[in-house]
Amino acid sequence: MELIFKVYRHDPAAGTKPALESYPVSLPDGATVLDGLFQIRDRHDGGLAFRAACGRGFCGECTLRINRSGKLACITKVAQVAKDGEVTVEPVRNITVLKDLVYDVDELLWQKIAWVEPWLRPATAQPEGGYVIPDAGLEPIRKAMSCYYCGLCDEGCSVIPFDRRFSGPAALTKAFRVVFDPRDGAARERLLRLGEPRGMWDCVHCYEANEHCPRGIDPTDRIFDLRDKAVELGVKSGTANPQVARHYDSFAASVRQSGWLDEGRLALETWGLGRLGELLPMAWRALRRGKLPVPYLHRKRPGAEWIRKIFDKVEKRS
Amino acid sequence: MPDHTVVVVGGGVAGIRAALAARAQGADVALVSKVHPLRSHSCTSQGGLNAALAPDDSWETHAQDTVAGGDFLGDQDAVETLAREAPDAVLELDRWGAPFNRDERGRLALRRLAGASRARACYADDLTGHVVLQVLHEQLLAARVPAYVEWVVTSLLMDDGACRGVVALELATGTLHAITARAVVLATGGFGRVYEPTGASLGLTGDGLALAYRAGAVLMDMEMVQYHPTALTGTGALLTEALLGEGALLVTGGGERVMAEAAPRLGERAPRDLLSRSIASRLKAGEAVLLDARPIGGARLGRSFGVTRHLVKAVAGLDLAKEPVPVEPVPHRTMGGVRVDLHGATGVPGLFAAGGCAATGVHGANRLGGNSLLEALVFGRRAGEAAARAAAAAPTGQGASSRLADEERALEALTARGGGPDAAATIRQALTRTMREQVGLFREAAGLAEATRTIVGLEERYRGLGVTASGRRWNYALVSHLELGHLLEVARVVAAAALARQESRGVHARRDFPERDDTGWLRHTLASFTPDGPKLDAQPVVITRWPPGRRAY
Numbered sequence: 001m002e003l004i005f006k007v008y009r010h011d012p013a014a015g016t017k018p019a020l021e022s023y024p025v026s027l028p029d030g031a032t033v034l035d036g037l038f039q040i041r042d043r044h045d046g047g048l049a050f051r052a053a054c055g056r057g058f059c060g061e062c063t064l065r066i067n068r069s070g071k072l073a074c075i076t077k078v079a080q081v082a083k084d085g086e087v088t089v090e091p092v093r094n095i096t097v098l099k100d101l102v103y104d105v106d107e108l109l110w111q112k113i114a115w116v117e118p119w120l121r122p123a124t125a126q127p128e129g130g131y132v133i134p135d136a137g138l139e140p141i142r143k144a145m146s147c148y149y150c151g152l153c154d155e156g157c158s159v160i161p162f163d164r165r166f167s168g169p170a171a172l173t174k175a176f177r178v179v180f181d182p183r184d185g186a187a188r189e190r191l192l193r194l195g196e197p198r199g200m201w202d203c204v205h206c207y208e209a210n211e212h213c214p215r216g217i218d219p220t221d222r223i224f225d226l227r228d229k230a231v232e233l234g235v236k237s238g239t240a241n242p243q244v245a246r247h248y249d250s251f252a253a254s255v256r257q258s259g260w261l262d263e264g265r266l267a268l269e270t271w272g273l274g275r276l277g278e279l280l281p282m283a284w285r286a287l288r289r290g291k292l293p294v295p296y297l298h299r300k301r302p303g304a305e306w307i308r309k310i311f312d313k314v315e316k317r318s
Numbered sequence: 319m320p321d322h323t324v325v326v327v328g329g330g331v332a333g334i335r336a337a338l339a340a341r342a343q344g345a346d347v348a349l350v351s352k353v354h355p356l357r358s359h360s361c362t363s364q365g366g367l368n369a370a371l372a373p374d375d376s377w378e379t380h381a382q383d384t385v386a387g388g389d390f391l392g393d394q395d396a397v398e399t400l401a402r403e404a405p406d407a408v409l410e411l412d413r414w415g416a417p418f419n420r421d422e423r424g425r426l427a428l429r430r431l432a433g434a435s436r437a438r439a440c441y442a443d444d445l446t447g448h449v450v451l452q453v454l455h456e457q458l459l460a461a462r463v464p465a466y467v468e469w470v471v472t473s474l475l476m477d478d479g480a481c482r483g484v485v486a487l488e489l490a491t492g493t494l495h496a497i498t499a500r501a502v503v504l505a506t507g508g509f510g511r512v513y514e515p516t517g518a519s520l521g522l523t524g525d526g527l528a529l530a531y532r533a534g535a536v537l538m539d540m541e542m543v544q545y546h547p548t549a550l551t552g553t554g555a556l557l558t559e560a561l562l563g564e565g566a567l568l569v570t571g572g573g574e575r576v577m578a579e580a581a582p583r584l585g586e587r588a589p590r591d592l593l594s595r596s597i598a599s600r601l602k603a604g605e606a607v608l609l610d611a612r613p614i615g616g617a618r619l620g621r622s623f624g625v626t627r628h629l630v631k632a633v634a635g636l637d638l639a640k641e642p643v644p645v646e647p648v649p650h651r652t653m654g655g656v657r658v659d660l661h662g663a664t665g666v667p668g669l670f671a672a673g674g675c676a677a678t679g680v681h682g683a684n685r686l687g688g689n690s691l692l693e694a695l696v697f698g699r700r701a702g703e704a705a706a707r708a709a710a711a712a713p714t715g716q717g718a719s720s721r722l723a724d725e726e727r728a729l730e731a732l733t734a735r736g737g738g739p740d741a742a743a744t745i746r747q748a749l750t751r752t753m754r755e756q757v758g759l760f761r762e763a764a765g766l767a768e769a770t771r772t773i774v775g776l777e778e779r780y781r782g783l784g785v786t787a788s789g790r791r792w793n794y795a796l797v798s799h800l801e802l803g804h805l806l807e808v809a810r811v812v813a814a815a816a817l818a819r820q821e822s823r824g825v826h827a828r829r830d831f832p833e834r835d836d837t838g839w840l841r842h843t844l845a846s847f848t849p850d851g852p853k854l855d856a857q858p859v860v861i862t863r864w865p866p867g868r869r870a871y
Contacts (some may be wrong), residue, residue, distance in 0.1 A: 014789075024840070045786075053353050056555050056556070215628075228456075
């Protein structure tokens with residue numbers, strides 16, 4: 001097979017601009033994109049930087065954008081992706097490129113995984129011969145742990161492009177693994193932490209993570225599981241951060257009272273009078289675009305009484 | 319200049335377990351790894367972890383199976399240690415949160431792996447190594463062990479014959495660092511990449527073996543290279559042997575059972591050396607060999623072998639639940655390594671080794687499935703503890719900065735030389751072809767001698783080679799140049815040891831010496847570095863209670 005590989009080249013330290021370079025490659029049928037990259041490094045430019053580790057679809061190290069779609073280079077067959085004899089290879093999106101196809105996985109994944117403190121804190125001492133647990137309780141944990149940190153869920157995430165510090169679906173899936181482990185006894189503390197800014201409540205449930213996960217873990221649903229657990233345990237999220245706590249309290253109080261969200265009240269109660277000035281530029285933009293109703297009025301919605309009853313019911317349960 | 323009490327090189331199961339053990343002893347330990355720990359080769363291990371946990375099982379039976387599986391070349395003191403400490407190693411993982419499968423009563427479920435006389439391996443679907451590695455990495459985070467990730471060790475810091483740290487290249491900056499320590503644990507994995515195709519990860523280039531060998535440590539049983547019997551033909555993608563353990567069949571294109579003659583009793587559950595040779599003989603005779611997983615049933619395949627099924631689909635477009643798939647043996651697990659005692663000590667003061675790069679002697683001439691991760695855990699812990707103890711009593715090394723400067727000059731010379739008419743990739747391809755064709759599944763004197771000559775010639779060419787990429791940041795050409803040096807060093811020992819062993823035992827099959835010879839060869843092959851090539855020696859096998867007998871499967 002004779003093909004052209006168009007490969008993203010960029011050396012930020014050298015101050016050059018990113019560019020797609022074309023390289024001719026000659027590969028046997030059945031060759032993978034990774035084979036092609038190695039050939040370029042061997043024959044054309046030893047300086048081409050890309051990562052690869054297991055080489056057979058187990059470790060998630062060689063995740064790249066191949067013809068505009070996130071894939072593992074080591075199990076992606078060139079013949080299946082080539083278009084008009086061309087294969088484009090780029091780093092995944094929304095990430096800091098370190099050199100060529102090497103990007104900052106530490107920022108994307110590893111720091112976030114450490115942030116969720118994903119080590120077990122057993123509730124009880126281990127009985128002789130091991131914990132006795134129905135397998136049904138461990139099956140979801142195994143599923144979550146089948147994650148190999150390819151990062152494709154984070155790459156597809158709708159929040160990360162706007163806030164790279166969002167913990168993201170991969171790290172939250174790791175959090176799920178400990179929160180829901182039947183042996184773990186620290187769910188409350190964990191959920192408190194996960195409720196902090198950039199934690200589970202920052203997910204906008206766009207379901208992109210589910211779409212992108214190659215292992216069918218459905219990370220979006222795992223984030224929902226965490227949130228449900230927080231509600232079930234009555235963990236008031238964000239209490240570690242007074243501003244976030246006020247945001248949630250205000251949000252809930254508004255919906256409880258009127259049946260919908262009073263955004264003016266939310267801003268006031270979250271930020272306090274002292275820092276409200278910081279929101280003025282945003283308010284001005286909203287006003288200009290006709291997104292701020294004038295005069296500002298907030299009415300009860302029809303059926304608000306029913307919404308209040310839902311609140312009463314949930315609060316009684318937790 | 320970073321300084322620690324203990325430095326562990328390698329972030330796989332053995333390395334992390336060693337680091338945790340050293341930390342538990344109170345040592346200031348750091349991990350150095352050329353890939354992120356979660357990308358280590360351990361994550362590809364699928365089958366399970368052997369431990370005599372069932373009420374009617376015993377460590378003695380586990381040990382006996384291991385000794386017979388290894389064709390009686392295993393050191394039985396080491397095998398006993400492995401089997402006795404296995405249950406604790408597994409229960410520790412259970413305590414740390416490994417989600418091992420449970421039986422219907424909620425206790426650890428056990429599956430049967432090749433060469434085992436009963437179901438003995440606990441497992442997590444078809445991702446046991448992946449899950450074990452993650453759980454260990456979680457503990458590493460909890461213990462706040464500093465990790466130098468994507469740092470490539472280029473040499474050991476030796477002072478007066480003792481190892482007192484490492485020199486390592488930080489890929490992100492291209493800076494060379496000396497990391498001083500009072501003890502070093504090598505846990506860099508095996509050297510499967512002397513072959514291609516192979517099931518070994520790209521990084522298994524024998525780094526730890528070559529570093530230790532040059533520093534005066536002894537390599538043992540280097541001729542013992544295990545083939546994985548069932549790789550998806552033409553891809554190097556391994557199909558876990560747990561498939562065979564749970565009922566998959568090996569059949570020829572004509573529908574004949576492949577193992578009917580070679581292992582009438584165990585059939586597809588025979589050890590890997592027998593499976594590989596039986597399959598290879600059929601392939602050589604022009605027949606196709608197929609793995610038929612349909613007897614396992616679609617439901618169980620979906621539940622317990624989801625990842626395998628997905629990979630087969632991705633790589634070959636075949637569905638394990640619906641059709642048999644073609645398989646072939648590929649080189650996989652190397653039993654040879656740096657010779658160590660029961661505490662991972664190499665004999666070089668301050669230098670320890672564990673896991674795939676070490677030879678504890680437990681695997682003998684053929685490793686059993688389910689014993690690798692286990693060995694990494696049991697002997698990783700022992701090596702970490704011993705290193706911490708040794709470090710506490712050891713002096714600080716001298717001369718790190720001058721060694722660092724030497725190394726810096728050597729790397730500069732390499733990148734300054736630039737590319738020439740010869741290329742690392744050409745040398746590497748020639749090496750892996752020679753190893754595949756002449757030091758492969760079946761061997762004989764003429765081919766092995768020729769392989770040695772070829773490798774010596776390649777080493778000569780390698781010495782004249784420069785690195786084509788000049789910058790130092792993220793210079794993978796430089797890394798693979800260093801790796802090629804390790805591969806050549808190690809391959810030469812493999813060929814020499816294979817030529818020396820004039821018998822067939824376990825995975826080592828000599829066409830010119832087809833029988834096992836307990837009178838002449840019930841002994842380990844040892845190799846020490848000299849400038850003129852490996853100096854070979856031998857040492858007796860430790861036999862405690864299982865005298866060599868016939869292997870009958």
